[in-house]
Amino acid sequence: MMKNGLISWLEKEHIAHECEIDKVLGAMAFVVRQDGHIKFQGANAVFEKLLGWTNYQWSQGMDAAHLLPPEALDKFGNMLDRASRKVFVEFSDNIHFRTLMGAIIRCHVHVCCISSSQSTVRFVLRASYNKQAQIKEALFTEALRQSRVNCWYWDMSQGSIMFFNTDLPEQPYAGIPFMNEECVSFENFPQGMVDVLNFAGEYRTQFMDFVKKLLSRDQSGDLSLELALETDDGRLIWVSFTGQIVRDAKHTPEYVMGTWKNITDQKVNEQQQQHNNYLMGTLVKESLYDITVNLNKNFFVADNSLEKWMEETRVFSPYYDQAIRELVNERVIKSDRQKLLDFFDLDTLRGLPEDENFSIEYQRKYNGKMNWFKVTINTFCLDEFSDKWMYALVYDIDASKQRELVLERMAATDALTGLYNRSHSLELMEQYIREHEDIPTAVMYMDLDNFKSVNDTLGHAAGDSLLICVANAMRSYFGKDAVLGRIGGDEFIMMYLNADKSYVGQMMSDFVNYVGDKCRAKCPDIGVTASLGYVLHPDFGDDVAVLAELADKALYEAKHHGKNTAVEYREGIG
Numbered sequence: 001m002m003k004n005g006l007i008s009w010l011e012k013e014h015i016a017h018e019c020e021i022d023k024v025l026g027a028m029a030f031v032v033r034q035d036g037h038i039k040f041q042g043a044n045a046v047f048e049k050l051l052g053w054t055n056y057q058w059s060q061g062m063d064a065a066h067l068l069p070p071e072a073l074d075k076f077g078n079m080l081d082r083a084s085r086k087v088f089v090e091f092s093d094n095i096h097f098r099t100l101m102g103a104i105i106r107c108h109v110h111v112c113c114i115s116s117s118q119s120t121v122r123f124v125l126r127a128s129y130n131k132q133a134q135i136k137e138a139l140f141t142e143a144l145r146q147s148r149v150n151c152w153y154w155d156m157s158q159g160s161i162m163f164f165n166t167d168l169p170e171q172p173y174a175g176i177p178f179m180n181e182e183c184v185s186f187e188n189f190p191q192g193m194v195d196v197l198n199f200a201g202e203y204r205t206q207f208m209d210f211v212k213k214l215l216s217r218d219q220s221g222d223l224s225l226e227l228a229l230e231t232d233d234g235r236l237i238w239v240s241f242t243g244q245i246v247r248d249a250k251h252t253p254e255y256v257m258g259t260w261k262n263i264t265d266q267k268v269n270e271q272q273q274q275h276n277n278y279l280m281g282t283l284v285k286e287s288l289y290d291i292t293v294n295l296n297k298n299f300f301v302a303d304n305s306l307e308k309w310m311e312e313t314r315v316f317s318p319y320y321d322q323a324i325r326e327l328v329n330e331r332v333i334k335s336d337r338q339k340l341l342d343f344f345d346l347d348t349l350r351g352l353p354e355d356e357n358f359s360i361e362y363q364r365k366y367n368g369k370m371n372w373f374k375v376t377i378n379t380f381c382l383d384e385f386s387d388k389w390m391y392a393l394v395y396d397i398d399a400s401k402q403r404e405l406v407l408e409r410m411a412a413t414d415a416l417t418g419l420y421n422r423s424h425s426l427e428l429m430e431q432y433i434r435e436h437e438d439i440p441t442a443v444m445y446m447d448l449d450n451f452k453s454v455n456d457t458l459g460h461a462a463g464d465s466l467l468i469c470v471a472n473a474m475r476s477y478f479g480k481d482a483v484l485g486r487i488g489g490d491e492f493i494m495m496y497l498n499a500d501k502s503y504v505g506q507m508m509s510d511f512v513n514y515v516g517d518k519c520r521a522k523c524p525d526i527g528v529t530a531s532l533g534y535v536l537h538p539d540f541g542d543d544v545a546v547l548a549e550l551a552d553k554a555l556y557e558a559k560h561h562g563k564n565t566a567v568e569y570r571e572g573i574g
Helices: 002-013 021-025 045-051 070-084 131-139 142-147 203-215 264-286 306-311 320-331 334-343 346-350 398-412 422-435 451-458 460-478 501-522 544-560
Strands: 027-034 037-043 090-098 104-116 120-128 150-155 160-164 183-186 223-230 236-247 253-262 289-294 299-302 357-366 369-381 388-396 441-449 482-488 491-497 529-537 566-568
Touching: 027 045, 027 070, 037 070, 045 090, 045 104, 070 090, 070 104, 070 120, 150 236, 203 223, 203 236, 203 253, 236 264, 320 334, 320 357, 334 357, 334 369, 369 398, 422 441, 422 482, 422 491, 422 544, 441 451, 441 501, 441 544, 451 460, 460 482, 460 491, 460 501, 501 529, 501 566, 529 544, 544 566
Parallel strands: 529 566
Antiparallel strands: 027 037, 027 120, 090 104, 104 120, 150 160, 150 253, 160 183, 223 236, 236 253, 289 299, 289 388, 357 369, 369 388, 441 491, 441 529, 482 491
């Protein structure tokens, strides 16, 4: 009686009106198969909303071909065949439906036969739909795996973004999580993603501009962006993004789908090819002047071409060293003069193998400003019995060198504060200790007390502004006598040079107070202070990694004992 009562209700109402049972059963429809024709003759409000067919007069019936694409129609028919063999037995399968707007969605469908006669069979259908599961399944088809396409999906209604990675690296990229796993999501996009990733240089701003363009109502078609990200160990990883926004019937942004690709190798190859083309093709044409030297007879010809020299006049100089020194001392900056003189040393040149290029870069004053130049030399003999010659070309490389220096700075510095990143800070510290083993130094770890309150209360922009203020305070206090770096967040690493034990303790305490004053001036309503731990070298060895670890332990001690203080590492701490 319970079943018959429910069936009678379903047949009478044709599931045409939304009621409380919808909340339990979800999307439901009433399906009739008569003389081989399949029609939907009823649907509840949940089913209507799922496919977009709201307020449709289901009592008139809708041919299944309107709701199912051709490839799904046969599958659905076979499913009804199985269900019709026994009343009240449920069958389920994945069936594709077509929405009113034409989109194809995959639903998990349950079908139950409720009555059967010779010509007519009636069914109740229940459907469930998981958008995220469908997206992930669609993106991870075999075709995508074979083409190794990485995709991303931004659900604007949920404010989340999902990355699907079909090309996992052999060695994970520390600090770039979406490149290391098959599926990674970020909440609160784009800020949630930006907070996790380290963007090199101005690429953080460029990425935010990319997102704004995707949100623009006037923007259509694919958008693309190439940007550089920095791993935790200081490597630059180049990534290419494409994206296209999908809008609803009211032209409101609904979601974004696109692809992403690791193009680091491509970037490196492009730069190398450009370098090779520059060397092999245009260098000779662009050279400012050239120098030919007979390495056996110590004479040279400057500002000539080799072909012209071989046909016409030779310019001799019996004093090779003097002539080269005059050329080098003319306008070359003082710090580069000796390396150029060593480069042109006759004994060195005579020992170079033939037909191989050797280069050196230097700076000199040119057209009223300091300019980067490159000199490339090649040694050769005209035949096996002749003297050995050196041919040198001098080129203006200022534009390409400036681009290279920008990339080097991006790889070595923190994009927000301009301080060195952690890996480059440790490299500089190791170099200094190698070169100055006996000079006392102090390795420091510092972080800000109550910094999270700034982000939570005033926002991330205020937090970024405070970090920049702290970085400027570090530069102002220590000047050029320190290596200054940012580890991440509100944590900093430093090395102070010439740290005399007689005053270094007071100096560290004064520095903590100095930073605290700057923080209070910047955020007067939030009690932001600084805690610092430091260790002295060479008291605890010369291994920078070990010294950094000990300074971190001292910092923990400072945080544990009231904060807003500087603590020197001593045996037994931590």
